[in-house]
Amino acid sequence: MTETNEAGLIARILGGEKELFHELIRPYERMVYLTLFSIVRNEADAEDGAQEAMINAYRHLKSFRGDAKFSTWLTTIAINEGRKRLRKAKTAAEESIEEEAEGHEGDYTPAPLTDWREIPLEALERKEIREALRGAVAELPDIYRQVFTLRDLEELNVEETAQALGINANVVKVRLHRARILLQKRLVPFLRTTAPSRRWFFGRA
Amino acid sequence: MMKLDCKHVWEHISEYIDKTIDAELREDIERHLEHCEICSAILDSTRNILVLTADDRTFELPVGYSKRLHERLEKELESSEKDPKKE
Numbered sequence: 001m002t003e004t005n006e007a008g009l010i011a012r013i014l015g016g017e018k019e020l021f022h023e024l025i026r027p028y029e030r031m032v033y034l035t036l037f038s039i040v041r042n043e044a045d046a047e048d049g050a051q052e053a054m055i056n057a058y059r060h061l062k063s064f065r066g067d068a069k070f071s072t073w074l075t076t077i078a079i080n081e082g083r084k085r086l087r088k089a090k091t092a093a094e095e096s097i098e099e100e101a102e103g104h105e106g107d108y109t110p111a112p113l114t115d116w117r118e119i120p121l122e123a124l125e126r127k128e129i130r131e132a133l134r135g136a137v138a139e140l141p142d143i144y145r146q147v148f149t150l151r152d153l154e155e156l157n158v159e160e161t162a163q164a165l166g167i168n169a170n171v172v173k174v175r176l177h178r179a180r181i182l183l184q185k186r187l188v189p190f191l192r193t194t195a196p197s198r199r200w201f202f203g204r205a
Numbered sequence: 206m207m208k209l210d211c212k213h214v215w216e217h218i219s220e221y222i223d224k225t226i227d228a229e230l231r232e233d234i235e236r237h238l239e240h241c242e243i244c245s246a247i248l249d250s251t252r253n254i255l256v257l258t259a260d261d262r263t264f265e266l267p268v269g270y271s272k273r274l275h276e277r278l279e280k281e282l283e284s285s286e287k288d289p290k291k292e
Binding site: 022030034050051110112114116119123124136152153155158173177180181183184191 | 216218219225246251254257260262267270273274275277281285
């Protein structure tokens with residue numbers, strides 16, 4: 001959907017054609033769910049949170065000014081919903097640990113290797129491959145996982161990600177870099193030994 | 206022209222993948238990649254992992270998610286007596 005179409009839809013919804021809200025949010029269902037999931041980390045909560053976020057977006061649609069993209073605005077609402085849920089579930093002590101993680105200097109060097117045989121998308125038909133990928137993302141520290149989700153899964157750009165999370169663009173870049181390296185480091189040893197090469201797949205197909 | 210060591214290349218992998226790196230550094234990295242099989246493999250594996258993770262099959266939506274979402278929204282739309290503008 002183009003931004004012009006969106007602006008038109010929003011104007012009509014605010015003008016009383018409420019039913020069009022279904023159409024407005026349809027392209028973002030996955031995005032809102034993934035945003036929630038990156039924060040609350042369980043399916044049931046993420047789904048419930050996604051519903052709440054969409055309802056909040058509807059209720060506050062009139063406050064959407066159009067200076068941000070609708071997708072970014074919606075992502076911000078989803079993040080707020082996720083954080084609200086997390087606060088309810090967490091103790092204050094745990095929250096302060098999360099904030100400290102920002103300055104944490106970990107080891108962000110990739111797993112060394114001398115050759116990489118590309119793992120084809122067909123490998124995703126295997127459950128253990130999907131689980132390993134999801135598991136590695138789930139294990140990222142919260143602040144890295146959230147940036148990774150917005151940038152690499154939802155394909156927001158650096159500025160949009162920064163805006164949605166309320167952090168600056170350089171912080172987005174640093175966190176994204178670390179997230180990607182941590183994923184490489186964790187997944188390379190597993191994928192190398194477990195995932196089939198393309199040749200293997202074609203050989204059996 | 207600067208000669209890069211591997212560690213320096215790793216620090217810029219993410220920007221290199223995103224093509225947000227400045228032209229000069231990009232050229233230095235490319236020259237390094239031509240002869241460094243470790244950095245090449247690290248770059249290839251990182252890119253590969255990003256493609257795999259971003260595939261829709263990796264993070265699947267719960268079955269029936271969309272249907273339930275629209276049903277809940279429908280209830281909200283029906284129950285909102287006034288339109289959102291006047292809220």
